[in-house]
Amino acid sequence: MSDEAEPPRRPIQDLAHDARLLRSAIDAAELSDEQRAATALAYDEVLRQACRALEVTEHFAAARRRGDAVAERERVEAALGEAGLRVTPVS
Numbered sequence: 001m002s003d004e005a006e007p008p009r010r011p012i013q014d015l016a017h018d019a020r021l022l023r024s025a026i027d028a029a030e031l032s033d034e035q036r037a038a039t040a041l042a043y044d045e046v047l048r049q050a051c052r053a054l055e056v057t058e059h060f061a062a063a064r065r066r067g068d069a070v071a072e073r074e075r076v077e078a079a080l081g082e083a084g085l086r087v088t089p090v091s
Helices: 012-026 033-054 058-065 069-082
Strands: none
Touching: 012 033, 033 058, 033 069, 058 069
8 A cells, every 4th residue: 555645536527627728828828938838837737637537648747858748738638539528628
């Protein structure tokens, strides 16, 4: 048994809602570079939680080390979509 308890899982509907809001915020023109980077990290965390909930593989840590977080984000968005969870805003 692990000494570290797994954090409680959030409802998938809440994760999808937060993901759509954060994704919209990343695209907002009024964000500074620092705000956009912080928002992207928050978005990646929500995507990571959604992946865990739906058993979708993600590699955000490795992608960040390679400087390839955007490609991983796009791959995860598509994979979550295939799993039935739309995380991008409706056009």
